[in-house]
Amino acid sequence: MAASLPQQDMLDQVNQLWSMLDDMSQTDPESYQKFIKRHLQEGVEQCAPPAPHTCLETRILDPEEGVLYINLCGWSRVPAPKSDSEPVPLSAGKLEQVDEGNERYKLMNVAYNPKVLKRGEEDGIEMDQLIRLAMKYIEQEYQLRLTHSYKLASYKLKGCATRMKQSLAGPAKTKPQTAESGGSLLQQISCLRVKGEPESSPSIELFTEKGSKPRKAGFIEVLSSTELEPAPVQTPSYHLSVSKDENGRATRIQLNVHLPEVSSVSECDLCISQDDVLIEVPDRYRLHLNLPESVHEDVVTAKFSQRSRVLCVTMPVL
Template sequence: MVTMATKQCEKDMLQQVNQLWSMLDDMSESSPEAYQKFIRHHLREGMKQFTLPEPHTCFQTRILEFSEKLLYVNLCSWDRVPAPKSDSDPVPLFGGKMEEIVEGTDIYSITDIAYSPEVLKKGSEDPMERDQLIRLAMKYIEEQHCLRLSHSYTLVKDKLKGSNKQMKRRLTGRAGPAQTAKEMTSGESGASLLQQLTSLKSGDKENEENNPPIRLPSDIAHPKKPGLIEEISSTEFDIRNNVETPKYEILLIKDENEKAKTIQLKVELPGVSSVAECDLSVSKDDLVIDVPKKYRLQLDLPEAISEDNVTAKFNKKTCILSVGMPILNK
């Protein structure tokens, strides 16, 4: 019975492919401009399936389990990951496998997240947008790998941790576009290819511009397994739910010999009533202040500081957080 169903499916697909090529032949004669537009569009789309991910940005955070461990995340640019169709749509991403790396006495984990080149371009132009992409990636990693990550992160100078070959293996060693053979033949995922072509052929030029994109014929002949694109619900993880960057002032306090001794930071946090609302993370060369759903500030410090001697005070009356960071002796 399964064999009969399979043969029927193959027969239906073959019949649809034959009809498709017949309609393409008719279109090439009756509407050469629409035919050329169709071919050019799907040649471009088809080439995207053969592209490989490219490194863009790398950041470091920590896995908060029984013992903390460093996690490096490579944000990659990949043409196979689509950009959001509109500003109100969720941002698609694709996550790779996670690996544990041992280098001498150092043990850390590494994984990769791929976005559309268009999405990463916006992140390069806007630090707030970049921050939200990183936080979206961190949330995805927590959900996908059942981990709890630190809220703070540090951008790494190199745009890739590890090798290109390893990164591409982690990302490409998984399934293809999320569309099944049943959806392709039955039209469950929308108007069938033949219906779209019929509409394109019979409509005028104005209708041609408004028709939805048409699936590549090659997708019908070679159905892929689901899983290429992972989309996060816009109601929970939408990149545009931005938090505000608070106003701040940073000063270098010098001694009598004009040598920098302390970095003094003052941050205005209107609406914050207690220091308990603030998450302060300080490393040797950067600082992150996070007030969930209200404020976020990440700064690269002008001097290396002593992490163990940092002090912080919050004035409830003025809503100002003061952070003192002694500079390391050189």
């Protein structure tokens, strides 16, 4: 939990902090500017969304055989271990069941601190350990048995980037920073509150079992995970075509999706990345396609015909 302080003690600490900053701004303006810039940068990093890093494919052996994709992502909100003797924290989204026409698989988003993934890039053995930690967590959390083998996909992310961010940005738990434990200026201030006053945001704590003993290095510290029960939805009929120029180079991808139960484009949730497109109408339709060409995701246009109930998505090719 956050530090619980009597009101006067809290005010005294805040006043001391501001007094220190005032003195620094007068006596050493250069250090003051560096101090403020450093802590603002820490705040920006803490607010940055998760970013895709590596996608891997493996198989579920039990209780039901199937394909599992795991998106490994980097996220500054996930703490890095302070030493090699500490377990590696991870943040996990929800295990999702995905049905796309004839393709059926499960999808999981797992995030590590970017510094942890950076070390994995420099050491293949360490990256393999991170992958196996994620697989071990999924086995333990969802009572699954996975194969020991896996393969890395040629793309960094399976599915939609927006959905990945939403999955990981759900209720999360991480190690708290108290005012006495140091940390950034923003972290110290955010931990101060009046005793008995409700917190403005959920407390953030490591997931641990009551009475459990400290774990050895290499175990997983779980930050978040709850199972997602997918709503029954249909895969709509669609037609995808690629326009080419006189040299045979792809210039545009056109996707027409028939949505007979939709009356307005406002009912559709459209998510497009360079490599895939996801169209959802809550509780009715879901269509996820890997695109044959990389597209300009920022200049995509979409139109919905109320008469034909067809959503037309035009995607310029990179």
